Amino acid sequence: MNILVLCTGNSARSILLESIFNHTSGGRITAYSAGSHPTGIVHPQSLALLGKMGHDTSAARSKSWDEFACVDAPLMDVVITVCGSAAGETCPIWPNNASGAPVRCHWGVDDPAAAKPADWECAFTTAYETLGKRAAALLDLPIETLNSAELKTALDRIGTL
Numbered sequence: 001m002n003i004l005v006l007c008t009g010n011s012a013r014s015i016l017l018e019s020i021f022n023h024t025s026g027g028r029i030t031a032y033s034a035g036s037h038p039t040g041i042v043h044p045q046s047l048a049l050l051g052k053m054g055h056d057t058s059a060a061r062s063k064s065w066d067e068f069a070c071v072d073a074p075l076m077d078v079v080i081t082v083c084g085s086a087a088g089e090t091c092p093i094w095p096n097n098a099s100g101a102p103v104r105c106h107w108g109v110d111d112p113a114a115a116k117p118a119d120w121e122c123a124f125t126t127a128y129e130t131l132g133k134r135a136a137a138l139l140d141l142p143i144e145t146l147n148s149a150e151l152k153t154a155l156d157r158i159g160t161l
Contacts, residue, residue, distance in 0.1 A: 001143055003031045003078045004102070010035030010062045011043040012113045012124070013082040017131045019055045024132075025139055032074070034065035043113050045120045049128055076102040078155065082131070084110035103148050105155035107134050134158050 003021060007014035014033035021031035042060045050057050067073060079102045109130050112123035137158045146154065 001029050001077045002074050003029055003080060004065075004068055004076045005031060005033040006035065006065060006079060006081045007033070007083050008035055008037050009113070010038040010064075011041060012046050012111060013084075013109050013127055013131065015042050015046045015060055015062070016050065016124075016128050017080065017082055017107075017135065019050050019057070019060065020128070020132050020135045023053075023055045024135060028139065028143065030074070032068065032076075034063050034068055036065055038062045038064050043124075045112070045124045049121075049124045053128070078102055078151070079104045080155070081106045082109050084108045103152050103155060105152065105159055107131070107155075107159040130161075134161050137161060 005014040005017045005021075010033055014035065018031040018033035021029045025031075039062050042057075042062050047057050047060060050060070068076065081104075083106075109127050110123075112120065112127045115123035138155070141154055143151065
């Protein structure tokens with residue numbers, strides 16, 4: 001299953017969830033991340049936390065979702081937005097494509113990068129733990145045998161955890 005995790009800046013939350021999926025799924029999921037308006041850099045606290053948790057961050061980079069709209073891009077089965085609701089933050093909307101629409105859901109998490117630098121460790125750890133619980137809940141399901149409607153229902157439920 002290919003999952004694209006979207007956020008606006010692609011520097012923190014989407015990077016965290018991409019890495020969590022790739023680190024914990026045992027190959028059941030290949031995750032990617034992107035932003036509608038990428039910052040161009042991965043937040044240093046994202047890299048520090050992921051490294052501390054044993055994730056390989058060598059390929060982590062902030063990129064535009066345009067990379068995943070190309071003809072030769074991997075086809076996505078699921079698109080998850082992770083933008084929070086704080087400060088009127090707007091989530092990107094993944095458009096339908098010629099190959100069909102992936103299942104879409106929202107797993108909102110407040111932006112840890114918006115915290116004061118003195119609070120980054122706590123804010124990033126909180127985001128990581130929330131996203132990790134949601135990823136684990138998805139991986140506990142027989143995702144290989146769920147149809148689109150069942151997967152959508154499960155993803156929406158998990159987004160409330």
